[in-house]
Amino acid sequence: MSADRLEVLAADDFDVLVRALAEGGREVLGPVLRDGVIAIGPVESAADLPQGWTDEQERGTYRVQPRADAAWFGYAVGPQSWKSVLFPARALLWSGAKGGVGEHGVEVSAPDRSAAARPRALLGVRSCDLAAIGIQDRVLLGRPAVDADYAARRADVIVVAVTCGFPAGTCFCASMGTGPAPRTGYDLALTELLDGEHRFLVAAGSPRGAALLAALPTRVAEDADRVAGEQLVASSVARMGRWLDVGPVPAALRGALEHPRWDDVAARCLSCGSCTLVCPTCFCTAVEETTDLVGASAARTRVWDSCFTPGFSYIHGGAVRQTTRSRYRQWLTHKMSTWVDQFGTPGCVGCGRCITWCPVGIDLTEEVGALVGAHVDEPQRQDR
């Protein structure tokens, strides 16, 4: 957060920001309490935010709990990442039909992407998820073949990031270099301060963010505001539930492909794919082809897939990865090692979702530590 442009927005004026974001029919999405989790949903005012709620997370455990204070962003991350908005689980690729009157009897057309391309504001983006959006940009936009649906959804997005002051027990963004304070890739970055007056530090990260900020009823941040913000970040780092020294991991995993630990984790892993669904960077997809009853019209839909399914690696004759051992190895080595070869960054941002939402509590940081001997520090580990 650049120190020279720090402003303060009173919590009472927060709805001015929400209204500014919604201008011109822009869809404003942010954290909402729904179905017992902090999910992503429409936000029309600060009243829609999960005020006074937090989330407690450990391996295989997630609970929302009331907070002692009234913080609006006093939680870590919910099960959904912004992938559910920018790269939804289903997207139509094309549709076609027989019986055309043109040169061909079969006609195929790309879908109308105007709904996908609707302008959106993402409110409350955590720094880990901000890093994940940056990674998905590289994967889905940064190579010769661009994902058309993602490109449409990404075209007009305002990102309002929020410093993560209350990380969960499964969080390790500080060790991945992706948090807890947003550094880049946002239009506006907020830091919620609860000492004294309930207020937000606001910094602009883009010309668009600067224009938004200029229209808000803010005051210049004083030293006390800055210090409070820095203290929040420092205490957040100190509370980070897990730690992974990622530096040596990509190279070390290359040499650990036959490590006995893969058998150990395979004995626990259900190969259910939960980790890939909650991961904010997992991008693998399958296609579904649907037809009418007589086969005269058809459509092909891109759907999220998981490298944990037996069909994922199927070629005629059988699946390449028959065992859970090989599938878990593919997921972890891709995430932490070959992703670096492919995209210049690990595919992990330290959000901890795969640890929280694993039904048998497999902990990525623990597995990596066992595989490569990397330092793993889990101060909040509870034996269960």
Next chain:
Amino acid sequence: MASLAELPRAAAAAAPAAGPLVPRVVRVERVHRETRDTVTLALRLPPGDPALEYRPGQFDMLGPLGTGEVPISVSGGAPAAGTVEHTVRDVGGVTRLLCGLRPGDELLLRGPYGTAWDAEDGVGGDVVLVAGGIGLAPLRPALLQVLAARDRYRNVVLLYGTRTPRDLLFSRELDRLRRRRDVVLEHTADYAEAGWRGRVGVVTDLVGRAPFDPGTTLALVCGPEVMMRLTATALVDRGVPASRVRVSLERAMLCGVGLCGHCQLGPLFVCTDGPVVSWDTAAPLLVIRER
């Protein structure tokens, strides 16, 4: 069948405007039954279609409307006349439907995708092509390319293994090749049948005594993974540098352009970093089981 003069232009294909995952409608021009389970489809493409600009070794995604699609290597064609060929073996749902297509039928096509054999890297030396079964199909355009500039290469050797003597692809064309003095063609069948007087055994066994100079050889290998592994090892054992041995990898591919993630092999997206990769890249990836 393409004549040897009708060669693909080795130009990079421009991406069609609709995006990489939206197929084009093409028409079956001719169907040639190669063996009991394999046919070659000659597809009529509209003028300017990027798939006409394929390079030998590349593949297209093919499928009739409503059935899904599969990656099939280009096996030849007459791009100047607006056709490309794909040789398809009936091994699954989509390939069965492809094998049942008739002239005039329409199907959907995307491509061309992937890396090429780049046989021209062998100019000035020997070129050894080793095919196992349907693996001859992706090698055929490379062979035609070499034969079209025959005087620029030294020995041209084709080693071809089939399961039985009757599983021979492109049999009339191979008969013509056999009569050429400037091409060495060795065929072996895994299993003999009554009346078969040819060689019996695996194609790997042919590598040891084939006439090529390992120091100047470019080897192009395509077949089942175990066959490619053994063949590449035999070639390297004879002294061909691993970087001059190229194999065509097969993995699950749903998109062909590096987006779906299914074809990953270690750091490779086989669809865009392959299917053709040199053996020094492939060997360390293939030694790990279920990688």
